[in-house]
Amino acid sequence: MKKFLLVMVVAVVFSYSLAEAVVSIDEAPCPTDCIGVGELVLLMDFNEMTAKDYSVFSNDGVLSESGFDFAASEKDLSNADTTITDEIGNQELISCNLSLYTYLCLDGSGYVEVSYKKSLDVANSLTVEAWIAPENVNDTAIQRIVQRGSCTWGLFIKNGYVYFYTDTRRDGGTWMSVRSKIENSVWTHVAGIYSKDDNVMKLYINGNFAAEVEQTGSINTSNCSLFIGSANNTKLQTFKGQLDNIMVYSKALSDEEIKSHSILLIEYPLPVEETEDTYKAILY
Numbered sequence: 001m002k003k004f005l006l007v008m009v010v011a012v013v014f015s016y017s018l019a020e021a022v023v024s025i026d027e028a029p030c031p032t033d034c035i036g037v038g039e040l041v042l043l044m045d046f047n048e049m050t051a052k053d054y055s056v057f058s059n060d061g062v063l064s065e066s067g068f069d070f071a072a073s074e075k076d077l078s079n080a081d082t083t084i085t086d087e088i089g090n091q092e093l094i095s096c097n098l099s100l101y102t103y104l105c106l107d108g109s110g111y112v113e114v115s116y117k118k119s120l121d122v123a124n125s126l127t128v129e130a131w132i133a134p135e136n137v138n139d140t141a142i143q144r145i146v147q148r149g150s151c152t153w154g155l156f157i158k159n160g161y162v163y164f165y166t167d168t169r170r171d172g173g174t175w176m177s178v179r180s181k182i183e184n185s186v187w188t189h190v191a192g193i194y195s196k197d198d199n200v201m202k203l204y205i206n207g208n209f210a211a212e213v214e215q216t217g218s219i220n221t222s223n224c225s226l227f228i229g230s231a232n233n234t235k236l237q238t239f240k241g242q243l244d245n246i247m248v249y250s251k252a253l254s255d256e257e258i259k260s261h262s263i264l265l266i267e268y269p270l271p272v273e274e275t276e277d278t279y280k281a282i283l284y
Contacts, residue, residue, distance in 0.1 A: 041119045042248035044112070044228070046070060046104045051112045051228075057119040061228065067110025067235075071242070072102040103131070104229075108240035111230030120148060120248075121221040124196040126166070127249040128155060129189070129261060134241040137184040143239040144231045145190070146246060149222030151175075155192055156237070157182070164192025164203045166219050173217030178203045180210035187242070189262035194219065195252040207262035209255065 043054040044061065049070045051061030104112070114120070130145050138160045147154035151167045165177035178201050182188050191204040194215060202212045228246055231237040247261075 039249050039251045040247065041122065041250055042114070042226070042246065044246040046244060047102045049102055051114075053114070057117060059114050059117055059120060059226070061112040061114040063112055064110045064233075064235075067107050067238075069105045069107075070102050071105050103242050103244035105242050106229045106239050108238050109235050111233070111235065111238060112228035113233055114226040114228070116223045116225055120226055122148075122153070122248065122250045123218040123221055125250060125252045126153060126194045126219060127191060127247075127251060127253045127258075128153065128164070129191040129245065129247040129258075130155060131187055131189055131244040132157075132162070132182075132241065133185060133187045134182070134239065135185055136240055137182055142231075142237040144227065144229065144237045145239055145243065146226070146228055146248075147231055148226045149220070149224035150231075152220045152222050153192075153194070155190060157239075162188075162190050162203075162205070164201065166194050166201060166215055168215060168217030168219055170220045171217030173215060176201060176213055176215045178211045178213045180205050185241070191253070191258045191261070193252045193258070198252070204258045207259040
């Protein structure tokens with residue numbers, strides 16, 4: 001499996017001299033090399049500027065009619081500065097033969113809908129991951145990152161926190177959530193894990209354990225759609241900001257696996273003026 005560079009730009013403000021970007025070197029799967037075949041039930045990276053799912057289950061999504069855009073970052077690393085070159089050497093830094101790394105931008109009204117398939121019924125073990133850069137993390141209203149039906153599981157942000165929740169009431173359990181503080185307008189890797197065998201829910205921020213809570217029972221299943229960036233197709237509790245690499249597993253990943261998905265986060269300045277040696281923000 002090849003390593004590749006994820007260059008993710010939060011925003012470019014042309015009236016300022018610098019903006020912030022995040023560089024991540026990861027071993028995430030290419031479309032032809034999915035991690036844990038049969039356990040990875042959703043992998044949406046938006047690199048083709050679509051809502052295509054690269055898991056073996058082809059849980060492709062449909063983008064809303066409006067309220068979204070795509071952005072990408074591009075970098076010629078032939079003359080990369082010493083700090084980055086020391087980490088990655090002279091490897092071919094292309095994600096699955098794509099020279100652009102693309103992410104989804106939502107304006108607070110757009111979303112992705114993934115229609116129901118049996119493979120999305122994850123009940124006893126679950127991992128859900130996402131890269132997020134919310135534009136108003138302190139909003140008092142709920143902003144959905146990922147939601148599977150109305151009473152199953154999901155990730156959302158509210159009042160400066162990111163929440164991971166599961167609902168096991170149909171199996172004698174309860175609705176339970178775990179949360180952690182996150183920053184505004186900064187790319188953050190978020191992962192929620194549930195294990196029925198261990199009776200525990202865990203939340204990770206940038207690969208680091210953040211919180212846990214006891215939970216019991218199997219997660220409720222539903223024949224409703226999975227939504228990214230909204231609670232449903234009526235634009236309820238919509239997310240404003242950037243999203244990328246939405247991944248869902250029917251297993252509880254280990255601490256080491258979560259860490260490997262968020263490895264080597266490096267804050268890197270993004271000069272506004274484009275030159276052959278600078279990062280470029282490309283809006284479509």
